[in-house]
Amino acid sequence: MTRNNLKIIKLNPFMVRILVGKTTEVMPGQMKKVLVDENEVVVINIDGNYFAINDTCSHAGGSLSEGKLDGHTITCDWHGAQFECRSGKLIKFPVEINDLRSYDVVIESDSIFVET
Numbered sequence: 001m002t003r004n005n006l007k008i009i010k011l012n013p014f015m016v017r018i019l020v021g022k023t024t025e026v027m028p029g030q031m032k033k034v035l036v037d038e039n040e041v042v043v044i045n046i047d048g049n050y051f052a053i054n055d056t057c058s059h060a061g062g063s064l065s066e067g068k069l070d071g072h073t074i075t076c077d078w079h080g081a082q083f084e085c086r087s088g089k090l091i092k093f094p095v096e097i098n099d100l101r102s103y104d105v106v107i108e109s110d111s112i113f114v115e116t
C-alpha cells in the first residue's frame, strides 16, 4: 500500500513499516531527515548500522539532522542539547527536556524502512 507516495507495509493492526530511502542516500557518518507518517525523523548511519529518532529537538524545535554527529551522539545546532542516537535519550543539556522517540529500522536489500 502507499500513502502520500510512501511505500507502507502493514505488519499488524498496530504497526507499519515505511520505506524512507535507499542505503546509498545515507552513507556511514551521515544523517537524513525523512517523513514517517507525519513526523520528521532523522535516519542515522553509524558504521553501517542504521538508527532513527525524531528529528525535532525537544528543547525548541531545532532539526537534529542539521546538527553534528559524533559517535552515537547528536548535538542540536541551535543550543547544544545532546541525544543518544540509538535510544533518543537526552545525554546532556542544562535543563531537563524530553527524550526523543526512537524507531526500529529495518534494511532489506538496499532499502531503509522505519517501523512505527
Ligand code: FES
Pocket: 057, 058, 059, 060, 061, 062, 076, 077, 078, 079, 080, 081
Ligand atoms: S532547539 Fe535543540 S537545543 Fe535548543
